[in-house]
Amino acid sequence: MRRVVKIGTSTTVTPEGQIDRKRLAAIAKGVAMLLDSGDNITLVTSGAVGVGKGLLNGRTQTPNMGRPALAAMGQIALMSAYQSVFHPLAVGQILVDHSHVSQPSSAMALQATLHHLWNVGIVPLINENDAISGAEQRIGDNDTLAALISSLVAADQLVILSDIDGLYTDNPATNPKATRVLTIPRVSLEHFGQFGDGNPGPWGSGGIISKLRAAHIAQGYGIETILAAGHDDTVWQRLIDQDYANFTRFAAQKEA
Numbered sequence: 001m002r003r004v005v006k007i008g009t010s011t012t013v014t015p016e017g018q019i020d021r022k023r024l025a026a027i028a029k030g031v032a033m034l035l036d037s038g039d040n041i042t043l044v045t046s047g048a049v050g051v052g053k054g055l056l057n058g059r060t061q062t063p064n065m066g067r068p069a070l071a072a073m074g075q076i077a078l079m080s081a082y083q084s085v086f087h088p089l090a091v092g093q094i095l096v097d098h099s100h101v102s103q104p105s106s107a108m109a110l111q112a113t114l115h116h117l118w119n120v121g122i123v124p125l126i127n128e129n130d131a132i133s134g135a136e137q138r139i140g141d142n143d144t145l146a147a148l149i150s151s152l153v154a155a156d157q158l159v160i161l162s163d164i165d166g167l168y169t170d171n172p173a174t175n176p177k178a179t180r181v182l183t184i185p186r187v188s189l190e191h192f193g194q195f196g197d198g199n200p201g202p203w204g205s206g207g208i209i210s211k212l213r214a215a216h217i218a219q220g221y222g223i224e225t226i227l228a229a230g231h232d233d234t235v236w237q238r239l240i241d242q243d244y245a246n247f248t249r250f251a252a253q254k255e256a
């Protein structure tokens, strides 16, 4: 199965702005399991801005740096951590902006690079090029980016790993009666008003609304989306077994 796995900032970075190496190591193990099962894997990973903030706070002088500069600082540390925890698997970084998914020649170049990496067993790690994306080049959040990449690579499935194990009928942190929705056959406009408060957490840009948007985009391309918890080590075997009972599954629209 061809999968695009999006890993959110809440999974890669601790609330203090440190890279969560233990978590990244668990992800490396999980990705190795998926590859061993015959999957084709592309990772879209967030965390550059959050790591950048953490690094900045560790310095004696803390100038007020903007998002691009924080990303420039954080991305290199994030990639270095991925490289070390994925070893002996090799990883390759690709930073993209809107033009890479919207302009045919750039999109083809991106596809070609991904194919080269897959062919030699290198795991692609994609992030938005936050360091230099101007307003008109920005995609804005990695859930959307991952959905666009899923379409570009004709993925069978988009997996979004977040701080929550699915989509709930209400915010489970404040409403104990909230229940997880097992399957969403078709994301509709009402879902956007119904679910969550859209809070993206301390460092990320996403929140549940951007996950719904990503699932909606993927559905439009006939790709299913799985929303699962990034801290759950059982996710990987369940994906291999196609056992989605513990997650929320947004069906591919062609099935609806």
Ligand code: GLU
Residues within 6 Å of the ligand: 009, 045, 046, 047, 048, 049, 050, 071, 127, 128, 130, 140, 141, 142, 143, 203, 204, 205, 206
């Ligand atoms: N590209 C951003 C980063 O690496 C994350 C965007 C998002 O949270 O969706 O920090």
